[in-house]
Amino acid sequence: MIQKANENERLQSRVNELNQQLNTQQLTFEKDRRDIERQLAELRSIEEQMIELINQLNVDRAASLSSNNVPDKVGLVKSSELKINRPYSAIKQEVSGLVASYQMAVSQLEEVNRDLKKTPIHWPAASETVSSHFGYRTDPFTNTGSFHSGIDLAGPLGTDIYVAGDGIIEFAGYQGAYGYSILVDHGNSYKTRYSHLNEVKVKKGESVTQGQLIGSMGTTGRSTGVHLHYEVIKNGKHIDPFPLMTFLQNAFNE
Structure with missing residues (x-):
């Protein structure tokens, strides 16, 4: 038991x-x-x-x-x-x-x-019409060959102009043949210039963000009609803006 x-x-x-x-x-x-x-x-x-x-x-x-x-x-x-x-x-x-x-x-x-x-990859204007590409072309004033340091986008007077990347406004005002113009320092070896503007909406020293409205399209300075002359400058040298302008489209379409 x-x-x-x-x-x-x-x-x-x-x-x-x-x-x-x-x-x-x-x-x-x-x-x-x-x-x-x-x-x-x-x-x-x-x-x-x-x-x-x-x-x-x-x-x-x-x-x-x-x-x-x-x-x-x-x-x-x-x-x-x-x-x-x-x-x-x-x-x-x-x-x-x-x-x-x-x-x-x-x-x-x-x-x-x-x-x-x-990086300046934002399309700089509310217009898709490219009227003149980067590189050598016939100068519309002299009818002789000359180097075109940027790309031209055509559109109606007052078309919105956007900054292509974050940066600081280095120049904003009237600049001879460029007419009313804006120069932006992006702080990473890139600068961009927006010229022949009808109106400048930013000031020197101002911080801007990619895609921000900075001006409107005009025909000031040495210009044959309403357009934006847009330049990309890398390490002090002008480069073709178009590959940067179409970077996103090419990236997402691959």
Whole structure:
């Protein structure tokens, strides 16, 4: 009888031990489940940040890219796609890795975004009509060959003119053959010039942001008609503005 009582006591102790282990495992599983849910929520938040950053790269301008050309997702692994027939600890490790990789991607996108904001890639006028390209051409005044240091966009008098990148206004006023003109220093080896303006809406020393309205199209200075003469200067040398002006369109159409 005593032996049977001892056996029952031993079995009851074992049952209690197993119940305690089961409760501990249940608590661990519940904690892991909550951690996974929290991490997945963090992933969704990071995905939203990435989409917003990507959308910011699609700089608004007249007749520019439609929002349909901008990616609306970044390939985030959804919770329904995770293999759940595995220990929670393995799922947690995978999700933790995803969080870290997406956080790094957000950081890199933010850096790219900051650089692009200072780079003159915004189309500089509310007109798509290119009337004269960069390079050698026949001078409209002398009818002889000459170098054209920028690109001309034609449009109605008063057409809006936008700054192509973040920067500081280095010059704003009347400048001889350029007429009313604006020179912007973007602080990263780039400068841009907007000439033959009808109106200047900024002042020297003013900070401007990419896409900001800075003036209106005119025909002041040495000009044969209403247009914007737009120049991009890199490290003190004039370069063809067109590749920069179409950078976003080319990037998103690839």
